[in-house]
Structure formats: C-alpha cells, structure tokens
Amino acid sequence: MPYRLEINDVMREVDVPPEMPLLWVLRDELGLTGTKYGCGKGLCGACTVHVDGAARRSCQLPVGRVGRAKIQTIEHVGHTEIGARLQRAWLEIDVMQCGYCQAGQIMSACALLAQTARPSDDQLNSAMAGNICRCGCYNRIRSAIRIAAGLPQESDRAA
Amino acid sequence: MPPERTRAGFDRRTVLKASLLAGGGLALEALIPLPVQVANASEPQHSGPAPLSAFVSIAPDGTVTIVAKNPEIGQGVKTSLPMMVADELDCDWAQVRIVQADVDQARYGEQYAGGSTATTENWMPMRQVGAAARAMLLQAAADGWHVGTGELTTSRGRIRHAASGRSIGYGEVASRAATLTPPDLSTVPLKQPAQFTIIGRPTVGVDSAKIVGGEAVFGVDTRVPGMLHAVYEVAPAHGGRLVKVDIEAAQRAPGVHRVVPIFGNGDPDGGLADGIAIVATHWWLANQARSKLVVEWDLSAAKGHSSSVYREKAEAAIASGVGTDLRVDGDPAARLASSAKRIAARYDYPFIAHAPMEPQNCTARYRDGRLEVWAPSQTPQRGIEALQKALGIAPENVTLHLTRAGGGFGRRLMNDYMVQVAAIARAVPGVPIKLLWSREDDIRRDYFRPGGWHNLEAGIDANGELSAFTDHFITFGDGKTTARAAGLNLAMPPAGLIPHLRYRQSMMPTVVTTGALRAPASNALCFVSQSFLDEVAAAVGTDLPQLMLRLLGARREVAAPDHRPAFDTGRARDVIEKVVQTSGWAHKPAQPARGKGLAFYFSHLGYFAEVVEASVADGAVTVHKVWVAGDVGSQIVNPMGAENQVRGAVIDGLAQALTGQAIEFVDGVVQQGNLDDFPLARMPMTPEIEIAWVKSDKPPTGLGEPALPPVIPALTNAIYAATGRRIRSLPVRLKSA
Numbered sequence: 001m002p003y004r005l006e007i008n009d010v011m012r013e014v015d016v017p018p019e020m021p022l023l024w025v026l027r028d029e030l031g032l033t034g035t036k037y038g039c040g041k042g043l044c045g046a047c048t049v050h051v052d053g054a055a056r057r058s059c060q061l062p063v064g065r066v067g068r069a070k071i072q073t074i075e076h077v078g079h080t081e082i083g084a085r086l087q088r089a090w091l092e093i094d095v096m097q098c099g100y101c102q103a104g105q106i107m108s109a110c111a112l113l114a115q116t117a118r119p120s121d122d123q124l125n126s127a128m129a130g131n132i133c134r135c136g137c138y139n140r141i142r143s144a145i146r147i148a149a150g151l152p153q154e155s156d157r158a159a
Numbered sequence: 160m161p162p163e164r165t166r167a168g169f170d171r172r173t174v175l176k177a178s179l180l181a182g183g184g185l186a187l188e189a190l191i192p193l194p195v196q197v198a199n200a201s202e203p204q205h206s207g208p209a210p211l212s213a214f215v216s217i218a219p220d221g222t223v224t225i226v227a228k229n230p231e232i233g234q235g236v237k238t239s240l241p242m243m244v245a246d247e248l249d250c251d252w253a254q255v256r257i258v259q260a261d262v263d264q265a266r267y268g269e270q271y272a273g274g275s276t277a278t279t280e281n282w283m284p285m286r287q288v289g290a291a292a293r294a295m296l297l298q299a300a301a302d303g304w305h306v307g308t309g310e311l312t313t314s315r316g317r318i319r320h321a322a323s324g325r326s327i328g329y330g331e332v333a334s335r336a337a338t339l340t341p342p343d344l345s346t347v348p349l350k351q352p353a354q355f356t357i358i359g360r361p362t363v364g365v366d367s368a369k370i371v372g373g374e375a376v377f378g379v380d381t382r383v384p385g386m387l388h389a390v391y392e393v394a395p396a397h398g399g400r401l402v403k404v405d406i407e408a409a410q411r412a413p414g415v416h417r418v419v420p421i422f423g424n425g426d427p428d429g430g431l432a433d434g435i436a437i438v439a440t441h442w443w444l445a446n447q448a449r450s451k452l453v454v455e456w457d458l459s460a461a462k463g464h465s466s467s468v469y470r471e472k473a474e475a476a477i478a479s480g481v482g483t484d485l486r487v488d489g490d491p492a493a494r495l496a497s498s499a500k501r502i503a504a505r506y507d508y509p510f511i512a513h514a515p516m517e518p519q520n521c522t523a524r525y526r527d528g529r530l531e532v533w534a535p536s537q538t539p540q541r542g543i544e545a546l547q548k549a550l551g552i553a554p555e556n557v558t559l560h561l562t563r564a565g566g567g568f569g570r571r572l573m574n575d576y577m578v579q580v581a582a583i584a585r586a587v588p589g590v591p592i593k594l595l596w597s598r599e600d601d602i603r604r605d606y607f608r609p610g611g612w613h614n615l616e617a618g619i620d621a622n623g624e625l626s627a628f629t630d631h632f633i634t635f636g637d638g639k640t641t642a643r644a645a646g647l648n649l650a651m652p653p654a655g656l657i658p659h660l661r662y663r664q665s666m667m668p669t670v671v672t673t674g675a676l677r678a679p680a681s682n683a684l685c686f687v688s689q690s691f692l693d694e695v696a697a698a699v700g701t702d703l704p705q706l707m708l709r710l711l712g713a714r715r716e717v718a719a720p721d722h723r724p725a726f727d728t729g730r731a732r733d734v735i736e737k738v739v740q741t742s743g744w745a746h747k748p749a750q751p752a753r754g755k756g757l758a759f760y761f762s763h764l765g766y767f768a769e770v771v772e773a774s775v776a777d778g779a780v781t782v783h784k785v786w787v788a789g790d791v792g793s794q795i796v797n798p799m800g801a802e803n804q805v806r807g808a809v810i811d812g813l814a815q816a817l818t819g820q821a822i823e824f825v826d827g828v829v830q831q832g833n834l835d836d837f838p839l840a841r842m843p844m845t846p847e848i849e850i851a852w853v854k855s856d857k858p859p860t861g862l863g864e865p866a867l868p869p870v871i872p873a874l875t876n877a878i879y880a881a882t883g884r885r886i887r888s889l890p891v892r893l894k895s896a
Binding site for chain 2: 016027040046090098136138140
C-alpha cells in the first residue's frame, strides 16, 4: 500500500503493508535508524517517536493508522527548542553508557517537558517509567531532564 | 570469559613502526607478536604505505587520530583507552579524533570486552604508545632547532624551547618525526600522575554527541547497499534438532526472498544451532513469515530439563550430602562437631538472562569465498575462530568490522549470531544479510547465568568466633566439568580467612546454554557469602562490617587457588571502613520496617563495599539510598564514565533482586520471552547512589563488573534489618511466603 507520511517536516512516500509498524518503516524503508527496536511490544520505549507531539511507541503503531499525523524522530528533535535543550543537558553530564535506549529516553523527556515545563519528581518518574535503560543511567537521565527544565540537579558526584 | 589477570605492558617483543602518512604526518604502529596459532593462520603484512590502522597518527594540521581498539559496549573504553594515549602524547583532547579499529590481532593485540580487563591490560601499553609518539615529535623538533630534547617541553600539542622562546605544533614536525626510529617501548619515559592532564578529568564519551542525535551506528543500524533482512527460527526447546520443514508457505509470504533450512553442527554451545533462516526485504516481514513455517523438531534431548526437576535434584543432592570436595582447609567436620553453636541455611538463585537493550544481531556478506562481517561482539577474535570451527571459513578470508554494541553484560562474549549470519550469507552469496533476533529470541536463546543451590553451615566456638564454614554447592555440568560460568570461586569469603573450611560441589547435566553474566559467579556467590555471614554476625551478636574486619585481620595478601589474583585484606578493610563512615552505618533508621544492610566483595581485581537503606511496606521493597566505596587502584581514568559504571552495576544488581527476574524451563522450553515476564529496572525504583573512591597505590583496574555483586546482599541484609526476615532465595519475593 502506498502511503504519504510527514516525517521530520518532510513528506515521504512509502509502499508497505498497512500492518507494518511505523518503527520498521522508519528503520528499514527510510533509513532513519536512530529509532530503536527493543521489545516489539511497547514495553521498553526504545522506539519512542512523537506523533503530533505526543510520545508514542512506534513498534505499536501500524503505518496504516498514521494518516496525516506529523511524525518526529530523534534525528530531528534537536530542531525543537526543548529537544535541543535536552540534548545539551544529556551531553553536559554525559548521561549514557551503551546509548541504545537514549533516543527513546530523549523523545519521552521532550514530550514530558512540552506538557509540563517543571515536572515534580513523581511526574518525572512516571512519565519516564516506560523507558528502560538496561545500563541503569536513570540517575543521570533524571538529572539531565532537571537541568533542561531549569530544576536543581540530583547529586551525582563521587567523593 | 578471559581469566582475571594483570599485565604490565605490551608483550616485550612488540616493536613500534613509524611511517609517513599519505598527506604528510606521523603514523605509529605497534607490531605485536601473535600467538603461534594465529600467526600460522594469517601472515601479517607490515610493508607498504602507512596504514590507516596505525595506533596513533598526527596529521600536518595537528589533528591526532587515535584508534579505539576494543569493542565498545557501553563500558566507555572507546573514550578511556584513547585518553591514556592522548595524555602521554601530551596533546589537547580537542585535537583528538577517535576511529574504531577493525579486528586485527597483528596490529592491536587482543581486542575484547570482558572480565573488566581493559583498564588493567591497557594502562601501560596505551600510555607507552602515546609517550613514544611524543618522544619522536620532541626529537624531530630538537633536530630541526639543533638543540637537545632536554631543553624542550610539551603542552597541549605544542613543543616549546624556553631558552629561545620558540614553539612549534606537533603537526609541523610530524613528517620529520616519521623518519625517525621509534624508541624502545619498555624504556620510554612516562608521566608522573601529577602531570596527567587528560587522565582523571571527567570526559564526555566520544560517541555521545552522535547518540543524542540518533546518529550513532550500533550493530543493528548497519546498512550495506543491497542488504536484506533475516530472522533465524530455532527449536523451541534448548537442545532441539531440526527433523524436517515445509517452507512453501513462508516462501510465498510478502517480502520474503529466500527461506533456508540450516542443519547445524549440533554444538549449541558456541557452534551453530539448527534453524530456518527467512530472508526478506524488511525485518518485520521476515519475522511475520515465521508463523508460516511448518517444522518438525526433535525435542527429545530436552525432556525432563525443567526448573522443577532441577530443584528436586538439587534438594536430593543436598540431602545426600554427596559431592566432590574442591577445597578443604583444616578439619571443618571436627570443628563443626565441637563448636559451641552451629547455624545452617540453604541459599539459591535462579537462571537469569542478559537482555541487553540491543537484541543479538550481525550483518555479513559472503562473496567470492570471502566473508565481510559487521558485528557488535565482545569477543570478535573468538568469533573468527568460531566461523572456522563451525563453517570452515578460514580466518584470512574474514574481514570483521566492530560496531558499537547496545549493551553486552557478557552476552556478546558468545558469537552464535555471527556464525548464524555467516551460514545464511553463504546460502545467499553476494547479498549482504542483516540478521536480527526478536526480543523473544534474545531472551530464550541466551547463555543464561546458571541457577545454583548452596547448603551452608557455620560453627561458632566458645569465644564467639567463626571457627568452621562449609558449603555444599549444587550446580550444572557433565559430571567432570561445570557448565559455562557454573563453577564455584574457591576464594569466596570466608575462604582463606579462617582455618577450617570445606567447599563441596555436585553437578547435574543441563541442555540449557549457560554463560558469563556481568561479574560471573560473583553476582551469585557474593549473595550467598555475605548474606550467610550476616547471619553468622547476628548469631555472635555483632554486625557484618565488624565480623568482616575481624575475619580480614591484619593487612596482608592472601593467596588464592586456581591462578586467581591474591586478595589484599588491607584494601578490603579500607573500603568497608569507608562505607561504614559515608553511610553513617552506626545510625540506624528510626522509621519502622526500615533498615540498612552492608556487603563486601572482591571481584575482577576491584574491592567494593556497599550499604543499602531499604524499607518494606505491604510486601514491597523500597530502596532509599545506596552508598558505594570502591578501590580500583590509584587512578580513575575517566571519572565521568567510571561513576556511570558503578551506578549501572548497582541498579543492575537491584533489578536482579527486586524485579522478579527468573528464567524457568519446562522440558527445555524457556517460559519467559519479553520484558513483561523478564523485567528490568525502571526509573521509579532508582535510588540515590553515593560513590566514594578509595585510592590505593595499586595500578588502575576495571570497573565494568566489581561494583555489582555487593549490592544484592547489602539489599537482602537491609531487608533483614528492616523486617527480621532472611532472604535466602532470589529474586526477593516477600508476598509469597
């Protein structure tokens, strides 16, 4: 089936079965490999993208249901003010270890801050609970979101 | 898993070779003598123009290119090893460009990620290479100015002659340096620690900027023109063999290019498992077509390989008491019999999976008898050996590119996915194939951390001293050799610290593949050792840090069996005392059902003591804070990465204990399959983690693993302090009992 998708402000044409999850259209059809496969069941958040600004698991979104929604991926999120702030904060404290989940983490964090500019600890934890980091970078992910939101940082220095 | 070891520097037969870069500048290569079997397999070529693979090169514009030789799996070596080179070179880190090495043992020596060995093994060689390059640049400048090298100083990539006020950039003398004979690696002068400008400075990872922009290329992101995608369907039960398959329906499924039944070599442990490859235009289409396969498997070998059966066999073995004595010190039986007080307990822990975020994958192209591979492997050189063993592909016909890996944790020490993709690629010659496992494949076809059972007894004498200790360990193996990563560490405390001790072992066979998981053996044995010693401490009216300090005694080295590294009781004392202080151990939480627990362990050359503060409400455990004190030698190479390793290890251990992780089998079939039934840590459970480094005068050692083991018993001991309930079985399940 042919589809016209608006991805990262560009119209892209693809011809794939309607049930194919957006994740695989991004990765295998369009070469946008920043969005990652982790579980295929919406459990880990590695495939998080923005669909009309909301964080969605692209492994659970069949391409046939995207319609005219605007899709944004990690490759383009730096063009938004919040996305750029988050990326800077991520680098300031070097959040990552293996880095595989971080695209999804940043996309979820970006959707959170777009909704709630200064999240409480509970809001932050619950908005990010769907994104697994197997390396356990959670302290720094929290810190980076707080830095990007202008909130005080979690103590993260060794003695 | 490579053995724990230390190494002073390059093999002493290593020589440096300098050559001129194509556009001018210095390229410095190390010519590393190969082990005999590798040398026979492929004769290294060191003639011709300067290779791009030189360890370090300096371009005329001053750009320093350093090769990152080891696999990067999130442990930070792609940053920390080049930092060692750059510091001794005395250049500016901003001038440095890092390139990932291909696999080439003749140029880079051993290239692997395992056993927390990278810092230990590379600390001297990396610095020696950087210092040699600096010495040559210095000599080149001295020759040009007709002065002695002793009159020159370097800083941030420039050479200065104070007497004349002249200075010159490294790039400007690099071509002249390329004509010089490199110095002897073993005598090249190295910096004193106080002179380090890059080592010890918190440094952002070299790929971090690409990662936050989604541009970093992991194994799974490999793209080769004309590439197709593959899945590999294997038997539902471990040990299963392919009998026959009807591929017709799968062959007709949308996007499917080829369906290839593969009869493996019957060696699931490092060889090639039987399976059916489906090659398609998109991975999702290949994966969808799996349901169309009509397969007959022979699963008879897996009959009876069930978790319930394993448990019954373990209980029977414990009841019989029969086993092989692996270590007997003194006369533990007599001491137990004569002790004033005896305490006994059984401990066990389950099989668990690695579940790195990036499922196993590999890309390969087979063309004209040659194989090109793109692999996120922790042991690529062993992968090349596996290709030869399983498929007969000679090492000289393999080109292997290392990719960044989305986590390893020991899973990628195995190269089964590499052998599989090579077998598939050979069946579709000329077409690049990317094999990707589904999450379910990744969890069910893991090389699991094996489960184990321990029957422990301690004897306490009339003075309240621990006088005898015995452990009967039930594990897996063929009767002679334990399964991979299923052995006992005979140095497990209190071994070596008390005179009367016995470690006995029994084993049962398994068809399940097992392997090293981050801090192998230690991740389970520390729980056993430190939890039971906490019971002993309570029985003698003290606490674990006091008991451990008493057992450790005077500062000394205790020799360990099995060629394991000696254990330094002084370093152990220091980290225990440090964490007692930083955690305010003496101050017990005032709130009800809240407590602190401590544990210590020595693994992978690192000494770690940790304290957990936790509370229990309605059967749920909350971890409030974790304190860590660690000694990994005199120098933390990159504090930014080092702290991340420690935090990650702590969270990893908490996840093993608290999220319900357990892999179970019914007739060889893994009952779990994804992150819903094999959970991982999530942000809300993450406590504050406070780290203190204890800097000893020993050479720096690795950090990928040693911070993990203590957190588990520190947690279970905290649960005991909070509730009075002993946790003797992992994962922690408070509601069920």
